[in-house]
Amino acid sequence: MSTLLFVYGTLRRGNQNAMADFLAENATFIGYGWYQGKMYMIRDYPGVIASDDTEERVYGEVYHLHEADSVLAKLDEYEECSVRYPQPAEYQRVQTQILTVDGRLLEPVWIYSYQWLVVDKARIVTGDFMQPTQIA
Numbered sequence: 043m044s045t046l047l048f049v050y051g052t053l054r055r056g057n058q059n060a061m062a063d064f065l066a067e068n069a070t071f072i073g074y075g076w077y078q079g080k081m082y083m084i085r086d087y088p089g090v091i092a093s094d095d096t097e098e099r100v101y102g103e104v105y106h107l108h109e110a111d112s113v114l115a116k117l118d119e120y121e122e123c124s125v126r127y128p129q130p131a132e133y134q135r136v137q138t139q140i141l142t143v144d145g146r147l148l149e150p151v152w153i154y155s156y157q158w159l160v161v162d163k164a165r166i167v168t169g170d171f172m173q174p175t176q177i178a
């Protein structure tokens with residue numbers, strides 16, 4: 043099982059919530075990176091879907107999880123995609139590849155991918171939830 047996790051929304055550093063604090067206490071920050079995808083504003087949090095366009099990027103942070111199984115189980119509850127939730131859940135934890143800002147390719151890396159329709163959702167064109175200045 044991969045011990046790397048890419049986060050792009052409310053779990054990123056600088057957010058004031060219990061789960062961002064939980065991640066910071068149970069993982070080591072590796073660095074910044076990006077994922078080939080599109081970001082949408084779901085409510086007060088983002089959702090990301092994969093893209094075939096190499097110019098479409100989602101920016102976030104990569105963490106090395108100390109106790110991957112238990113940390114991911116708790117994060118699955120937070121993202122409401124554990125077995126307790128009806129499927130298809132809003133998010134699904136999947137493995138992908140991430141390119142770090144210094145050019146390293148990391149894989150496999152866990153990411154929470156958005157599963158529901160985005161037709162009525164505003165797109166965060168910047169691909170950065172911490173700087174969502176361009177919403178289309």
